[in-house]
Amino acid sequence: MHTLRPDRRPLSIQAYDQLMALLREGRWKPGDRIPPEPQLAAQLGISRATLREALRLLEEEGRILRRQGAGTFIAPERRLESGLERLESVLSLAARLGMEAIPQDLVVEVVEANRSLAERLQVEQGTPLTSVSRTILVNGRPVAYLEDYVPTRWLSPDDLKARFAGSVLDLLRQHPSLRVQEARAEIGAVRASRALARRLQVRPGDALLLLEETLFDVASTPLNFSYNYFVPDRFRFYVVRK
């Protein structure tokens, strides 16, 4: 068992980190009961008060569960994991999993469709598009960087000012005159540029999952095109193939 080396952070945070390290090592698995407090405090070389504070942090994050009279258990894993065939925003997904997702560094502007965007959105080159970029934090950590391009006729920067919570998909779904049908996501992998690495707190050159997604209405008109960069370790998509 590790013991704590003195550093300048509060002891409870050090204890928290050490418990997290044990969790990551797989020392305990979901559903396991962790040792009683006196034993665990002795193993870690910390006071029971410090341990209790660290456990409180883990409980707040949903990583452990205390059951009255039965003990403290490792919570089931709640990785951000999504069936890709389901059309759902990162924000809705996080909410459904009981996690807090926060859009950060939001930039909204009007740009002219370049050749590539014009093709994907089936509009003329130069058509004004509302561009929306932001990094999505889940539990304080960046999991995705998203860039959406919507023709301004469907969504203007002003529309966003009034009602944007982080998801362009959710906004378009609520739009009174649009009828969202489905999206087609092309799945790729790219290396993080320096700018992306900074936003996503990864190293430049790290592999990112890229979904290039076009959203269509019921008449197969493209409504939105988006580049969605995900940190593979922090967000896992799966698909059931039949």
Place this chain on the structure above:
Amino acid sequence: MHTLRPDRRPLSIQAYDQLMALLREGRWKPGDRIPPEPQLAAQLGISRATLREALRLLEEEGRILRRQGAGTFIAPERRLESGLERLESVLSLAARLGMEAIPQDLVVEVVEANRSLAERLQVEQGTPLTSVSRTILVNGRPVAYLEDYVPTRWLSPDDLKARFAGSVLDLLRQHPSLRVQEARAEIGAVRASRALARRLQVRPGDALLLLEETLFDVASTPLNFSYNYFVPDRFRFYVVRK
């Protein structure tokens, strides 16, 4: 229009490269008719014989089509593209698209299940598994490196010797006593190791798409687990999200 600078390769290859560059730039699109040979040869600053040789190479690769009396046209794009929700081997997919897929550097051996494979296949650690690795070439270019792990009770190396055409999925589907139901593919992105880079003819560190796929039978018993590395530029998966 570019003109050829002298280099040491045959003129026809230089002309081929230049025509490919024009194709990549989007100068011509699928279905477009390219200029008549005398005009194109003049534009490129090469002889008609050289141009004809370059066009022959492009025709062999299916990139252009000659129609008697009508001219030479850019062929429809035949990228290896697959709807991910469809359970299909790379080899079946290529065959369906009229492309030739060839497994290369095939290695078949028996290994003991490590912890990770044991968990994914729901077997005891140490269980003997038939491991099958190979690189898939399409039109002579590596598009994927595949590593399959099947408990030997379902597939032995000898079974492969007799009937293997490149796809473990296709073999398991033909197996008289197994009933393949579906697969669950987790979608990730990784950087190419030196070994992978060599196999896939990419640079070490390049981003690869990784599908970690578990194949289940009708009783939800795992039959096979595979790591499937794809070169994103050469193989495009998409998913329709609803």
